[in-house]
Amino acid sequence: MSLKTLPEIQAKQNKNISFDPRQDALDHYQTDKPIVAQSGDVLLLYGVVGDDWSDTPVTPQAVAEFLKGKGDITVSINSPGGNYFDGIAIYNLLRAHPHKITVQVIGDAASAASVIAMAGDNILMGEGAFMMIHNCWGVVVGNRADLAESIELMEQLDNAMTKLYVAQSGKDEAEIAAMMDAETWLNADEAVECGLATGHLHTKADKQPDPSQARHKAKAQIESALRAQGLSRSQSRQILKNYQTDTTPRADVGFSSVKPRADWQTLSNQLSDLFKD
Structure with a gap:
């Protein structure tokens, strides 16, 4: 297990609902870096989570492969979010890793990517970085029974994410739920102040x-x-x-x-x- 106690997120998937990044999150996100790369003990998660139309998607499979034989690791995140189930799976993979995890948010950790960020023993926000939390968002296709089932599923996911953010921040569930309802963007100072991050990411120039x-x-x-x-x-x-x-x-x-x-x-x-x- 991770060095700190983290809640497990479980939810069944519904084939009638598709999760994608919100357009505003995509508009906020800017990068030309590889989606997933491996560099020593640093896992780079740069791109859409579970993006099935990309040649190099951020997937649980890639993260699981990276974690094999690793000790302490750093997870660098710049992502607008994406598929909630892939994000949850990556979170749970990191949660189960038996060594220290340092998360560095160098750009955005929005939506499903903010869920992944919560797996860190330390969660550090870079200068100009943002974290965004909101209720799960997706597109549903089907009859009224399918729609009702999807509403139930999304409620389960929202409750699970609320508990996850509460566990990290120490805030009341009602306060976190209100932030999710409002789709809240937090800069580095705000993320640290509200407890969803543990500190600021300092560059070598800052330290030396x-x-x-x-x-x-x-x-x-x-x-x-x-x-x-x-x-x-x-x-x-x-x-x-x-x-x-x-x-x-x-x-x-x-x-x-x-x-x-x-x-x-x-x-x-x-x-x-x-x-x-």
Whole structure:
């Protein structure tokens, strides 16, 4: 099982009803990436769920094949949704995976794709990403008995999804049901705030700023501090040059209390303390 307790979704399928992504979800969705791809321990779900007219559909079979022999995995999602039963099947496959699952929503996780996202131990929303939850939507063909059966089926699916979103968010069923009735689109901040996501997806640039840019900014702060004390630009830059090349304090330039350090930000902080009075 997954590292967290997740509800199982069960529902019988009705041959008279066809589930497809809503047009507004398709209009919102933009990508030219492969629908399903495998890259090490990262499962990419980019495209329509259960799309049977595509050459590379997002299918439970592809996900099951990917999961064979895998440990901790990352599931990257950009999808407008699609077939609910395929989405539910993928969710249950991920739910049964006995290792940690990190879901990254890099674009949309709409409709059935939001169901898949709920299988994550961590659900991270990228910048500009959206999650959409709503009542199941489909086209029904048949007589009045078929229509009545389809209504019952869709009610079962809506109830199951409600419980799934409640389990993740901790919100009341009535509140989640109202959000589904309204077809709610949530940006990254909103998804995290309401509990349907656990955090934001940070890029490498967010975690590891360019060291050269950081040094340049610190050096500019130092020069500004020195100029504010009445030193000329050439004097200020000479101090910076001495700090960069020397390993001992430069008493002759009036800053014997400043000890050289390995990084520019340290000197910037030291000079700020020195000049704060």
